[in-house]
Amino acid sequence: MSDSKTNDADELAGTEQPFVQHLVELRDRLVKAIAAVGVVALVLAIYPGPGPLYDILAAPLIANLPTGATMIATSVISPFMVPLKIMMMAAFLIALPVVLYQAWAFVAPGLYSHEKRLVLPLVVSSTVLFFGGVAFCYFFVFGQVFKFIQSFAPKSITAAPDIEAYLSFVLTMFLAFGMTFEVPIVVVVLARLGIMSIQKLKEFRSYFIVLAFIVAAVVTPPDVVSQLALAIPMCLLYELGIWAAVLFIKHTQAPKEESTDESKTSGGA
Numbered sequence: 001m002s003d004s005k006t007n008d009a010d011e012l013a014g015t016e017q018p019f020v021q022h023l024v025e026l027r028d029r030l031v032k033a034i035a036a037v038g039v040v041a042l043v044l045a046i047y048p049g050p051g052p053l054y055d056i057l058a059a060p061l062i063a064n065l066p067t068g069a070t071m072i073a074t075s076v077i078s079p080f081m082v083p084l085k086i087m088m089m090a091a092f093l094i095a096l097p098v099v100l101y102q103a104w105a106f107v108a109p110g111l112y113s114h115e116k117r118l119v120l121p122l123v124v125s126s127t128v129l130f131f132g133g134v135a136f137c138y139f140f141v142f143g144q145v146f147k148f149i150q151s152f153a154p155k156s157i158t159a160a161p162d163i164e165a166y167l168s169f170v171l172t173m174f175l176a177f178g179m180t181f182e183v184p185i186v187v188v189v190l191a192r193l194g195i196m197s198i199q200k201l202k203e204f205r206s207y208f209i210v211l212a213f214i215v216a217a218v219v220t221p222p223d224v225v226s227q228l229a230l231a232i233p234m235c236l237l238y239e240l241g242i243w244a245a246v247l248f249i250k251h252t253q254a255p256k257e258e259s260t261d262e263s264k265t266s267g268g269a
Helices: 002-046 050-062 078-110 113-151 163-180 183-192 198-203 205-219 224-251 258-268
Strands: none
Touching (some): 050 113, 050 163, 163 224, 183 198, 183 224, 198 205, 198 224
């Protein structure tokens, strides 16, 4: 009786220990990721500071406002909270490579070599593409959109945008363009998982162009400039995704099982 209890306890210990180790490792990875964000936030708080960070974010709008016009804060705590939110968002984006590395280091030991060849390029490329979308939105789209909007403003109106409303607008646009630039990743995944073949993706091209303009009309402000600035890159990125899918499928094929090949050979004999 005692031997059976001992055996049961040993089996339970053997099954729980790996799970506990995974939890400990997950905790450590989360702590390191949060610490990376915290360190970057601390550095940004010292230099350049939350206020100057918001000034950088607002620069495309300020450059297109009438001379002497400024932004306003309609809430008492907005001048404190809004720059603080910008600082934390910037800290997370700057520390994102460390966060993604910690996630990769946690899941990588459980993947096969061909799965690593599949996941790692997707993680890296999706991060680069997201940053590319945000940069494209900030450096190109914002300037053109604000210039276009101000050209329609009556001369009798002095623009004074609210800082919270501007932050909400910026985050929406950053998310829209960042996710839009993930189109090649979606195309590659669809092709790699066999959901859609390369030929089907090519045939879907004309439908995707229509879909791109519909999405641009929904997620961007109601002006032609921002809609074209979102729809045209989506179409180009779709073509890039088809080209990348061909190369990706070629270099991430799982190794064939020898037993399967042998069984087919013996069956054919």
